[in-house]
Amino acid sequence: MKIELMVIGKTSARYLQEGIDNYVKRTNYYMPFDIRYIPDIKSTKAMTEEKQKEKEGELFLNALTPGDVLVLLDERGKEMTSREFASYIDRKSVTVSKRLVFVVGGPYGFSPAMYERADDKISLSKMTFSHEMVRLFFVEQTYRAMTILRGEPYHHD
Numbered sequence: 001m002k003i004e005l006m007v008i009g010k011t012s013a014r015y016l017q018e019g020i021d022n023y024v025k026r027t028n029y030y031m032p033f034d035i036r037y038i039p040d041i042k043s044t045k046a047m048t049e050e051k052q053k054e055k056e057g058e059l060f061l062n063a064l065t066p067g068d069v070l071v072l073l074d075e076r077g078k079e080m081t082s083r084e085f086a087s088y089i090d091r092k093s094v095t096v097s098k099r100l101v102f103v104v105g106g107p108y109g110f111s112p113a114m115y116e117r118a119d120d121k122i123s124l125s126k127m128t129f130s131h132e133m134v135r136l137f138f139v140e141q142t143y144r145a146m147t148i149l150r151g152e153p154y155h156h157d
């Protein structure tokens with residue numbers, strides 16, 4: 001199984017990008033893991049929030065291939081501890097033969113079509129984070145999950 005984090009637009013904050021690159025590299029030691037950057041959509045000022053979500057959703061959905069398992073990162077999704085998230089990845093590694101694709105939504109969240117296609121929805125907290133911050137939090141949690149599954153002394157609870 002390969003894990004992919006799909007996001008819209010590049011990470012503009014350098015302090016976040018450095019951390020993201022660091023955890024992606026560390027996670028790859030355990031499992032293939034990559035970030036897929038979907039190019040930002042243009043002329044969003046002329047669009048309603050709904051239209052922007054719809055356009056972003058189309059780009060996300062076009063980037064998927066049959067067999068991809070799609071998990072939305074969404075503050076209204078299922079909350080887990082880090083150990084529960086590690087078990088979740090472990091279970092998926094048995095059933096998912098290709099890609100487990102996590103997605104961070106745009107500034108207004110996801111379109112109805114994305115919710116319809118999604119296999120799961122996971123929350124990192126009840127609080128709302130910026131779409132760029134979520135990238136860093138997620139990659140760190142994925143790295144943490146790998147170390148939990150290997151019994152390595154990174155996670156303490």
Ligand SMILES: C[S@@+](CC[C@H](N)C(=O)[O-])C[C@H]1O[C@@H](n2cnc3c(N)ncnc32)[C@H](O)[C@@H]1O
Pocket residue numbers: 072073074075076103104105106107108109110122123124125126127128129130131134
């Ligand atoms: C600024 S938030 C969008 C908030 C928007 N009001 C909504 O209803 O989804 C941008 C994206 O970051 C991600 N996100 C923000 N906070 C999150 C959290 N606590 N857990 C998981 N994902 C989160 C989600 O993918 C969300 O679509």
